[in-house]
Amino acid sequence: MTDTPRHLAVVDERPQLAELGTQIANPVRATVRTIVQALVVLVPLVNIVAGLAVDYLTTQTDLVVPAWAFLALNAAIAATSFVIGLVTRLMANPAVDAALTRYVPWLAALRRR
Numbered sequence: 159m160t161d162t163p164r165h166l167a168v169v170d171e172r173p174q175l176a177e178l179g180t181q182i183a184n185p186v187r188a189t190v191r192t193i194v195q196a197l198v199v200l201v202p203l204v205n206i207v208a209g210l211a212v213d214y215l216t217t218q219t220d221l222v223v224p225a226w227a228f229l230a231l232n233a234a235i236a237a238t239s240f241v242i243g244l245v246t247r248l249m250a251n252p253a254v255d256a257a258l259t260r261y262v263p264w265l266a267a268l269r270r271r
Contacts, residue, residue, distance in 0.1 A: 179267035179268045179269055180267075181246075181249075181250045181267045182250055182251075182252055182255055182267050185247055185250035185251070186247075188246055188247075188250050189243045189244075189246045189247040189250065190243075192242055192243055192246040193239050193240065193242065193243040193246075196238070196239040196242045196243075197235070197236070197239050200235045200238065200239065201232065201235055204231060204235055205228065205231070205232070208227075208228065208231055249265070249267075250267070255267050
């Protein structure tokens with residue numbers, strides 16, 4: 159037994175999923191990881207670029223960007239991350255993975271060896 163808490167080391171041990179990749183065996187974990195990764199990248203990147211654009215526009219023009227614009231921008235980032243998570247969850251479905259393996263093998267989940 160390892161020192162890793164049980165809830166962090168859970169692997170689906172159903173025989174039919176034993177040989178599949180970790181994304182298929184643990185679709186919830188794959189989905190959560192993808193959403194977190196998208197948020198970690200998109201929130202700072204988009205806010206920094208938007209902040210620079212607002213600074214440039216305010217110095218060059220009389221345009222005033224309302225404060226709610228950043229709130230709406232971050233809501234759009236959250237919605238985008240959610241959609242990315244939904245696509246990840248869909249692709250982690252064994253039936254979808256089987257179709258991907260057959261028709262688009264470079265998108266299929268890697269198998270355990």
